[in-house]
Amino acid sequence: MNANASPFASFWMGGYEGADHVNAAGHEHDMVAATGHDGRLDADYRAARRLGIRCVRESIGWRLTERPDGSFDFSRVMRMALAARRQNVQILWSLMHYGVPADLTLLDDALIPRFARFAGEVARTLAPLCPGPRVYTPINEISFLSWAASATSDMGPAGLCGPAESNDSRISGYLVKQRLVKAALAGMAAIRAADPEARFLHVEPVLHVAPGDGTDPDQCALARSITSYQWQTFDMLAGRTDPGLGGHPEALDWLGLNHYHSSQWEVPSEKRLPWHLRDPRRQPLSSLLGEVWRRYRRPMILAETGHIGVGRAAWLHEIAGEARRAREAGVPLQGVCLYPLLDRPDWNDATRWHRSGLWHLQKPDSRCLNRPFARALLSWRDSPQRSQGDRAGLLVLLPCAWEDWRAPREALLQTLPHGRPLRVLEPPRQAASGPLLRSHALSPAAELLVLHGRDGGGWAAAPTQEQLALVREALRQAGRERWVCWLAGWRGDAHPDWWRELQGDGLILQPCPITPPRGDVLHAARGRLPPLWPEPSPGRRAAPHSYEGEEIAALLRNVPAPRLWLSAPHPVDGQRVRALASATPMQHLVIDASPPADALPWPPNVHWLGPVHDSLHAALAAQVDRVAPWGGPQGWAAPNATVRTDVEDTPPALQAAVRVVMAMARPTGTRAAL
Template sequence: MQARPSPIASFWGGGFEGADHVNAAGQAVDMHAASGHLERLDEDFSRAADMGLRSVRESIGWRLSEGSGGAIDLRRAERMARCAQRYGLQILWTLWHYGLPPDLCLHDDRLIERFARFAAEVARRLGPMADQPPVYTPVNEIGYLAWASTQPGLLFPPDNTHHEVSMEDKLLRGYEVKRRLVRAALAAVDAIRKVDPRARFLHVEPLCHVVAPAGRPELDETAANVRSWQWQAWDMLGGLAEPALGGSASALDLVGVNHYHNSQWELVTAAPLAWHLGDPRRLPLGTLIEEAWQRYRRPMFIAETGHVGSGRAKWLCEVAAEARRVHDEAGLPLLGLCLYPLVDRPDWNDFGRWHESGLWQVEPANGMRSEVPDFAQALRTLQRGHPAA
């Protein structure tokens, strides 16, 4: 039997930061504009193609594309699609990257029908522009967005509140938001499939590890329980939990995992398990990927990974080694690895502070890009050793 072609164009890909929420200070975030990506779209795609990348993650931005009256404007996304075609790039589209139209909020069931309508229009407009079956992420990081809705300082009311609530209220509120987002994602899958049966769906969530603080073994069970929350969104999407929501293996389709140096932390203190210090409590990324594979048995994709400052090249080499181990040695269907972000980006809450995390640095005064030499060289070396999945 002939193997089904991978829905991802190549093993090596990259992403452009596209969050579009309203932050806690009431500032409307548009990371495509803030990083200069929108203005330098042709240059950024040309750089990605020259680096040997053939797939890029891009955010359409529900908030940026639909107003209070329901009018949908996808001209920005269509421009991206046309530019990507010129450079032979496959775009993996994210429909909802935290922001939503101003007349809706995360605690309103009306968003489900509205989002399905938006998703159908995306499929009608962008699907015909793709040479291969389009790949969509309906809602980016359901688990993170649900958690953010319980944390003061991340989102603007009514998606959040500025006051503290009890831990019990946070857990209940966060889980209800998570269920609502799952329902919206499933409605979007159905709506898109009715328009374009070719479509594939990449559901992206953070892949994490949580441990009890040193010397607190009585918290081991609690830490394990908190760690298990990372599976809730995928479980619901895949029909393993709350089947009445309509999840199924077909809906889950592709599993995208996001992992960074601070994706492993201590319960209570929230202190990261320091990667640069080699904290022995850390688990290898490949071990976490294997755990997800055992749970879902769906093709997987490292949808976001990267580091900051001088650790970028070393981090990439470690992640690539883990990807090679689970793909080549363990035989898992790992479809690829996405560097995120390709172009540096400012902070969501402080637009004057840049993260120094990209393959290309940005000069804030004029938007000029410059390659990070050791990071770029590490990628080129890794590509020669593992050119494709």
């Protein structure tokens, strides 16, 4: 038997939140019960399997299982095992998910033999119920638990009663870490004695810390020191450090790495490096996984990852792209676990729910699939490899940041590639150093190329030869030598010459509607697109209990009916808004943009929502009476020029526009000189 062969039933996995600690307020957590999962085991496993998730992480919960008299209640664990078997789903078992029995703390000497006894009983209970090999995580996230118990009050009476919410990452919790590593090793021995086939998955965060000031040597040293804390647990388990704890190389069986948007931050401020703003100091996940592989040479999975709100689908695309990049570089990554599968309540405020699941929970006994998140998962499940062939790629040059592009982005990503790679290049972003290019997966076939550097700040100047060289290398790595260049929203005052460096197999021009380009670019274009996209369809009505429905209901809470949604152009013409408000005094105008600077107060029937994410547009259309589309450079169409709010996805006009783009992008047999 190959010890490194994957023991997992599927590459895509999911985890059910199982924290069971007692918090600082004395609240005894049981996340499996709080999410209603314990009463819906068969239904939850079946729903996950239908999406291709045939391997899930579950927490047994030491605190919840050991009774005061020292006996164990494994009734819930047995129900999980039997339900998983009925649904043909594999469970990866976490034995301790932060909580300990009430008479123990994380520094008690008695914790080690007590945990070993518990672990042995778990293995004896599950061995006859679960097909082998069974996979166990003795203690979930030793590094995080040690830090939280030492630097904060989150772990309540079991911790060291640190200051509440200090969030000081200079504290590693080393004493707690030593005790938990020794307990994990003792637990492994007990499990192996009861179940010789058992495999072990040690789950720890993988992270990056940057100095707030990269020129300050003290901050740089501090960042390196804190980053190194992530290796302490694995090094102890392997016997590389503190060999007296009993660690040995064979203890590192499989590695599970956890990574979220908050897993990268700066010191000494402790501010997170914003993922949604594409902070160039963030390190690609593939690079972090590569570092783990070079250090330990052990097979691994991404054991926890996920995001919140409207960012869930985009985060999955990014993580899936990085996972593919890591595998292509030789990292033995054998799985990605979406965590949590179900929305969950906050650890310190049970009334506040984290909208981070693949399923939205309006209440614990309800489930509503987050469709953008699910579509992203299915796109990668069904298309894990890069597109192959000799068809020319499509390179889109944007006039603005990807997030600000007024186009039906999700629909375009779903329909544009057609077996060819798609790369999107936005204007350079200002950074303290550079130049640097980061690639961010937008779909299995599409990536966003973001240039960072001192010469950033848009297309105010033509990109330097050094920046263009970075772009050429990114295109080369995409596996195509021929590219069709699409100038999206190209302005008359844009630099009309540098695009020739990337033109390749031809040029598609989509002019800016306000200041269209002139000169050579008009003659060079193989074809042209209308300056404005067809208005996106509102799509199907979102269920009122869905995440999208709840978000829009909150946005419109103070907007009376009847509501008219003015699908906002960019930039917004304030005078046009006032004219429409005056012409329709009985209509409440809802605008998905921030208000332009204006000294005068806005009419009472004008309501600015701020930018609304694409994934919420269908829900917005479902909760208004009419939608007025943007009609061109002069402003909105007449108030009676509205569209229905119950039409199907992807309107014919958009489908026609996509067909035009793809027809223009057909390869001509000419090789690009990149």
